[in-house]
Amino acid sequence: MTLVIGSNRTGRFGSVIAEWLLSRVREHDGFEVDVVDVAEADLPTSFATSPEATARLAEITPKLAAAEAFIVLTPEYNHSYPAALKNLIDWHFHEWCAKPVALVSYGGMSGGLRAAEHLRQVFAELHATTVRDTVSFHNAHAAFDETGHIKDPSAPNSAARVMLDQLSWWGHALREAKEKRPYGE
Numbered sequence: 001m002t003l004v005i006g007s008n009r010t011g012r013f014g015s016v017i018a019e020w021l022l023s024r025v026r027e028h029d030g031f032e033v034d035v036v037d038v039a040e041a042d043l044p045t046s047f048a049t050s051p052e053a054t055a056r057l058a059e060i061t062p063k064l065a066a067a068e069a070f071i072v073l074t075p076e077y078n079h080s081y082p083a084a085l086k087n088l089i090d091w092h093f094h095e096w097c098a099k100p101v102a103l104v105s106y107g108g109m110s111g112g113l114r115a116a117e118h119l120r121q122v123f124a125e126l127h128a129t130t131v132r133d134t135v136s137f138h139n140a141h142a143a144f145d146e147t148g149h150i151k152d153p154s155a156p157n158s159a160a161r162v163m164l165d166q167l168s169w170w171g172h173a174l175r176e177a178k179e180k181r182p183y184g185e
Helices: 014-027 051-066 083-090 113-125 154-180
Strands: 002-005 034-037 070-075 100-107 135-138
Touching: 002 014, 002 051, 014 070, 014 100, 014 154, 034 051, 070 113, 083 113, 100 113, 100 154, 135 154
Parallel strands: 002 034, 002 070, 070 100, 100 135
Antiparallel strands: none
């Protein structure tokens, strides 16, 4: 499974949520986790294959290709997800195909849910399936203390467990289906 951290803003809060999320994934049976961080991707928006883009893709693409499932962690910026996340997604197609995607979002009042809903449309176009249940952090900064620990983990931990169970089920089901009949044939 690959966790995609979808913000590249200076001073972003996503790394705090990513640490909490990684602890939940590590406690769940059946997942080995890799991380792709858009802040480290630095992919051009022109989709021109330059030596720099090729080098960046050589680090990212194998992680996405090897993953049997994804968690995409996204903030909500201006009622949607960040441009850097869209750029990373758009540099790839086959890597997402016939794989499950879980969404974890954060933001202000909406908790990033508008960004998550926009991502569902994008992943449907890429032949990926998004799991139903999400984890969202409304007013995310207030949910964590100054050391980055979640103040009240009960609801987020429960939501993460449900989401990870669904992601695991879909990951296994799609892997077995592709073994019997490759997708697209």
